[in-house]
Amino acid sequence: MRIIDRYAYQNRISRLDPACKTGIAFGALLLCLLLNKPLVGLTTIAWMYFLAVFWARLNWRVFGKVLLAESAFLILASLGVFFSVSLKRDVGSLWDWRLASFWISVSRASLQQGMLLIARAAGAASAMNFLTLTTPLMDLLELSRRWRIPAILVDLTAIIYRFVFVLLDRFNIMFMAQDSRLGYTASYARTMNSAGLLGSRLFINAFQHSRRLQLALESRGYEGGDFRALPSTYQPCRYQAWIGVAVFASLFAVWGVT
Amino acid sequence: MIPVFEFKDVCFQYPGHDEFALQGFNVKLPQGEKIAVVGRNGSGKSTFFLHCNGLYRPNSGGVFFKGESLAYDRKALRQLRQQVGLAFQNPDDQIFSANVFQDISFGPLNLDLDEDEVRHRVQSAAEACGITHLLQRPTHALSGGEKARVALAGVLAMEPEVLIADEPMTSLDPWARLSIFEIFERFHEQGKTIVMATHSLSVVRYWSSYVIVLQAGRVTFSGTPKELLNNPRVLEETGLSKIWWKVDPAFPENGAADF
Numbered sequence: 001m002r003i004i005d006r007y008a009y010q011n012r013i014s015r016l017d018p019a020c021k022t023g024i025a026f027g028a029l030l031l032c033l034l035l036n037k038p039l040v041g042l043t044t045i046a047w048m049y050f051l052a053v054f055w056a057r058l059n060w061r062v063f064g065k066v067l068l069a070e071s072a073f074l075i076l077a078s079l080g081v082f083f084s085v086s087l088k089r090d091v092g093s094l095w096d097w098r099l100a101s102f103w104i105s106v107s108r109a110s111l112q113q114g115m116l117l118i119a120r121a122a123g124a125a126s127a128m129n130f131l132t133l134t135t136p137l138m139d140l141l142e143l144s145r146r147w148r149i150p151a152i153l154v155d156l157t158a159i160i161y162r163f164v165f166v167l168l169d170r171f172n173i174m175f176m177a178q179d180s181r182l183g184y185t186a187s188y189a190r191t192m193n194s195a196g197l198l199g200s201r202l203f204i205n206a207f208q209h210s211r212r213l214q215l216a217l218e219s220r221g222y223e224g225g226d227f228r229a230l231p232s233t234y235q236p237c238r239y240q241a242w243i244g245v246a247v248f249a250s251l252f253a254v255w256g257v258t
Numbered sequence: 259m260i261p262v263f264e265f266k267d268v269c270f271q272y273p274g275h276d277e278f279a280l281q282g283f284n285v286k287l288p289q290g291e292k293i294a295v296v297g298r299n300g301s302g303k304s305t306f307f308l309h310c311n312g313l314y315r316p317n318s319g320g321v322f323f324k325g326e327s328l329a330y331d332r333k334a335l336r337q338l339r340q341q342v343g344l345a346f347q348n349p350d351d352q353i354f355s356a357n358v359f360q361d362i363s364f365g366p367l368n369l370d371l372d373e374d375e376v377r378h379r380v381q382s383a384a385e386a387c388g389i390t391h392l393l394q395r396p397t398h399a400l401s402g403g404e405k406a407r408v409a410l411a412g413v414l415a416m417e418p419e420v421l422i423a424d425e426p427m428t429s430l431d432p433w434a435r436l437s438i439f440e441i442f443e444r445f446h447e448q449g450k451t452i453v454m455a456t457h458s459l460s461v462v463r464y465w466s467s468y469v470i471v472l473q474a475g476r477v478t479f480s481g482t483p484k485e486l487l488n489n490p491r492v493l494e495e496t497g498l499s500k501i502w503w504k505v506d507p508a509f510p511e512n513g514a515a516d517f
Contacts, residue, residue, distance in 0.1 A: 009396055136396065138357045162356045165398035169350075212351040219311045219344040220416065221336055221368030228367040229360045230376055 001164075004066075008136045011056040018139040019146075020237035024051075024244040025131035031248060032123040035255040041119030043254045047247050048126040055243070056134045063129065070125045074118055082106055082114040137161050142232060151226040158227070163209075170205055174198050260325040261286035262420050262451050263310055265477075268319035270305060279305040281475045283319065287453060287468075292446055294462045294483075295455045296498075297472030303455040304347070306472070307422050310453075311344045340369055343418030347425045347455075349402075349409035358400075358408055359393045365416040383415035387441055403434030410441055421445055422453045427461070439465070459501070463487070471496055 008014060013021065028044050045067070052063045084090075085102050093105035131140075138161075141154050175198060178184065183194035268283040280302050287293055295303050308314040309321055312328055312335045321328045323338060346352040355361040362383055366376040384390045387407040392400065400408060406426060413421065421442070427435045442452050456462065462469055462483055469486050471479040479492045486492065493499035 005396070006399070009399070015394070138355075138360070138396070158356065159354065162354060162397065165356075166350050209351065212346065212348075213354060215308065215313050216344075216346050216352040217354060217364075218313055219339055220365040220412065221339050222364075223332065223336070223368070227355075227364070229355075230363050230367065230373060232357075232359065 002168075004132060005137070007058060007062060007133045011058050011134050013056045013134055014136060014139075015235055016240065017234040017237050018135050018143045020240045020244070021131055021135050022140070022143060023241075024247060025127045027244060027248055028127040028251065029124045031251045032120050032127065035251060036116060036120075037255050037258050038116045038119035039254050039258050040251050041116075041121070041123030043251055044123035044247075045126045047250070048123075048130040051243065051247075052130050052133060056130075058133055063126075063133065066129050066133070067122065067126055070129075071122060074121050074125070078114050078117050078121075081117055082110055084110060139232070139234075142229070145229070146231070155227045163206075166209070167202065167206060171198070171202060174201060259289055261322075262289045262324060263287040264322040264325075265306075265309070266320045266322070268309065268316040268321060270309065270314060270316050272305075278475050280309070280316070283475065283477060285470055285477045285480055287451065287470075289451055290446075290449050291451060291468040292442070292466050293451065293453045293468045293470060294466035295453060295470045295472065296457070296459075296462055297455075301472040302475040303472055304424055305475075307344060307424055307453070307455070310420075310422055311342055312338050313344075336369075340416050341419045343413035343416055343421045345410055345413045345421070345423040345426055347428065349405035352409045352412065353397050353405060356396050356398065358389070358395055358397055361397060361408065362393075362412045362415050365412060369416065379415045379417065380411075383411040386414055386444060387411040388437060403430055403437065406430055406434060406438060407441070410438070414441075414445070418450075420451045420453065423455070425455045425457065427456065427458065459498070471498075 025048075028047065032041055032044050049060075049063055049067075052058045053060045083104050083106060085104050087102060089096060089103045090105050090107065093107045094111065096103050096105035098104075138158065141158050141161075144154050145151065178194045178198060182190075183197075184191050264286045265283050268280050269278055270280040270283075271278045283302070283306070295306070297303055305314065309316060310323075312330060315330060323342070328334070328338065353361050355364065359380060362380045363376050366379045371379070380393075381390070384393055387410050389404065389407050389411055392404055392408065397405070397408065410423075410426070423442075426438055430438065442454070446452055454461075454466075466483055469479065469481065469483050470477055471486070471492060473496055478496060479486055479489065481489075490499070
């Protein structure tokens with residue numbers, strides 16, 4: 001999480017207006033879902049990879065690794081689409097295997113459907129990866145504010161985002177403190193016990209922390225209600241909009257041609 | 259001159275606790291001084307500070323800001339909190355936004371200032387704290403010293419008259435401490451008052467112009483550092499004499515220093 005977060009802040013287009021990046025990513029996502037050809041998904045992956053590496057100047061390995069990690073889940077999830085299990089042998093299937101009294105088979109239709117599913121999902125995922133790896137979360141939240149998402153949701157997300165890191169730090173420190181006193185090496189029972197203690201301590205910590213935060217906010221004039229924030233200044237979208245147009249046009253073209 | 263703060267017989271008890279956090283608490287904070295507050299952990303320093311900001315209300319007794327008794331209605335509190343800035347011990351308790359700029363602008367926005375003024379204040383507070391290069395950084399990617407300065411900038415952006423800092427130097431390296439001292443120095447040069455809780459006796463002796471010693475929820479001494487060092491009774495009672503000579507070679511082992 002920290003790593004993704006760091007890329008989001010440090011890439012070359014992180015100061016660009018988030019509306020621009022969000023438009024490209026969500027547009028590509030939508031087209032991936034609407035246009036039902038596998039090549040559309042593959043083209044989206046190629047585009048997002050290209051934009052991430054050459055436009056945002058992300059390391060090419062990073063983008064690949066994130067996508068690879070997601071593909072593992074994707075392939076597991078799509079197994080059920082590729083293979084069908086039945087008691088009778090299906091004559092129309094491409095391949096089949098006998099397992100005890102069952103037939104496991106792959107038909108042409110299920111193969112195509114599986115391919116389409118994977119391509120679509122991977123395309124959509126790569127569009128979202130592009131967005132998360134190039135846009136700091138605070139910018140996305142500001143965009144949701146601009147787009148009139150209820151302030152309470154935006155504020156809550158912002159607070160959670162901030163304190164996930166605080167909690168993560170506390171967790172690391174406490175874990176190391178326990179580990180250095182052999183909390184996790186003595187035995188299975190001790191490990192379980194240590195983890196339980198850590199959990200309850202973290203909970204108490206978070207509770208105390210929230211009370212101190214409340215005081216700190218009040219001392220700076222907070223009187224309840226929404227958090228007020230000034231809009232940040234971004235590089236405005238200009239030629240960047242054309243990138244979006246190019247992406248969408250090529251997706252339509254690929255869909256029409258094949 | 260009217261003291262910035264005066265506490266008269268303040269008693270305060272945390273709900274569910276038997277002992278009083280503050281008990282018969284009497285003190286006057288002189289204006290325009292650099293005030294050090296010393297006392298053991300749990301002696302009531304933080305509770306005292308939270309009273310100065312109207313965050314806690316005494317069970318009995320009175321708190322006076324510039325001679326006026328504190329009122330606890332919304333308008334009065336808003337005014338008080340603008341004039342009295344409070345920096346918490348742990349910057350992570352105070353920084354609530356993941357964006358440095360947003361966090362610093364929080365206080366000024368709560369004062370209902372217009373956008374240009376808020377931007378201006380954020381900029382000048384950031385300059386005063388030497389963090390203009392951090393404004394676009396996420397707060398969780400800051401070092402401890404940077405966090406401390408961001409937290410201070412968030413308080414200074416409200417342009418308070420009095421700055422109260424609860425052990426701001428604890429867990430900072432000497433370089434970061436120096437930068438905090440410099441921020442304080444510039445603040446004090448404008449004729450404003452600083453109140454700082456500290457465990458450093460050299461800070462008491464060389465930095466502060468006024469000292470308050472707390473013990474078990476009471477003020478056992480208030481006066482200049484020189485008066486403190488020449489007051490063997492207080493030094494003895496608080497146990498300060500036992501440790502002071504160890505950290506300060508100029509302080510004689512037996513008896514008070516002679517300036």
